Amino acid sequence: MKKTITMAHGNGGVLTSEIINDVILKTINGNTLENMTDATIVDDKYGFTTDSFVIYPHFFNGGDIGKLSVCGTVNDLVMGGCIPKYLSLSIILEEGYEIEKLQRIVESVKTTCNYSNVKVVTGDTKVVDKGHGSGIYINTSGIGEKIENLNLGRDNIRAGDAVIITGDIGDHGVSILCEREKLLDGQLSSDCMPLVKLIPLIKKYAKYIKIMRDPTRGGVATTLNEFVENSEISITIQEEKLPINEKVAGACEIFGLDPLYSANEGKGIIVIDGTVASEFIEEVKNINEFKNAAIIGEINKEEHGKVLYKSRFGGRRILGKLTHDMLPRIC
Structure with missing residues (x-):
């Protein structure tokens, strides 16, 4: 296993699996976590998931980081066998980021939530000094209702x-x-x-x-x-x-x-x-x-x-x- 993190550790492939298996799961034990699903089922009733978004450019043909942050979490819930209901929205902003861009991103969050019939019910904002935040990062977590008679695995x-x-x-x-x-x-x-x-x-x-x-x-x-x-x-x-x-x-x-x-x-x-x-x-x-x-x-x-x-x-x-x-x- 490599001694330092490389960009390839974030690609979802072999090196990502190494971090998850050899560092995270090896340290944090738990049957639910070890199922390795994008959304976990809690008490056989609710789905729960979380995701972070660091994409650049922040605006692209077909969407932006705001739309993506909702889609990513909503889709993890749907593919986990749940009906999405509630989201959290946490935003990390870099000093100097334009308010107009932030406004556009938040509008995209609202539009995509409306399409998905989900509500943002809690959140957080942080600001980091210039040169340490790539403009904006977003984390969303989601809660949904498990679909009956669906047993995935x-x-x-x-x-x-x-x-x-x-x-x-x-x-x-x-x-x-x-x-x-x-x-x-x-x-x-x-x-x-x-x-x-x-x-x-x-x-x-x-x-x-x-x-x-x-x-x-x-x-x-x-x-x-x-x-x-x-x-x-x-x-x-x-x-x-x-x-x-x-x-x-x-x-x-x-x-x-x-x-x-x-x-x-x-x-x-x-x-x-x-x-x-x-x-x-x-x-x-x-x-x-x-x-x-x-x-x-x-x-x-x-x-x-x-x-x-x-x-x-x-x-x-x-x-x-x-x-x-x-x-x-x-x-």
Whole structure:
């Protein structure tokens, strides 16, 4: 294990796991924490989660740090099987930050909360001296109500289950890169969006859904690895079934990136019983925001604990967790 923190420790991949497992979990013991879910269930009734946001630029095509701070926490609750209800909002400001920018960010928080039907009920502000805060950082925590008859967890996954993504892969990370570097003239947009419109379908199919996650840092490939690592099952995804925006794919080709490791901030990965996958995906696609949803693969036992990628030409390779810092500070 490295002796000092690097940017790669924040990418959601291998080094992030090392910090969590070898430092945090090793020191702070607790069954709930060790479940390693983005939102935890308390007393089998309530969901609770927290997240911090350090993205730059603070304003980007498709959103800003305020919208992102609500979406990130709301989506962790939804993918944790909960109906979001309440948020906290803590803001760390750097001396010299413009009040007008802060006002715009807070307006975005309000708009996104209204869309998600959640309320900000507590918060905090701090100011740090110039040169020590990158303008603004935000932390949000969220509380939600657990959806009945929904039991999520890796142990529920079985061979024959289907893997679903609710839309195009990698939009957020690639668009933020282009925004920073002033590339492609704003042609790409972040998918930053609350996932609350999925809640009625999650309720309807609750007994068939095995696990859910929003593929943020580390992207789809890293998230899928978290589902099967150290288990006797594997996941096979197929290239021709992956919904990837042509402009995102083109940008990835130019910059030598893989969209499967690029973050989303408005998509969900859902593993569901294969017997209902077709009808479930059709209902998901009937929601305009998720019209590009797709079944991208299945659970099997081909390679224990691995995620397998099958190309349209018949080749096969193993997808591991993200090991380097492809795009720092994207959320």
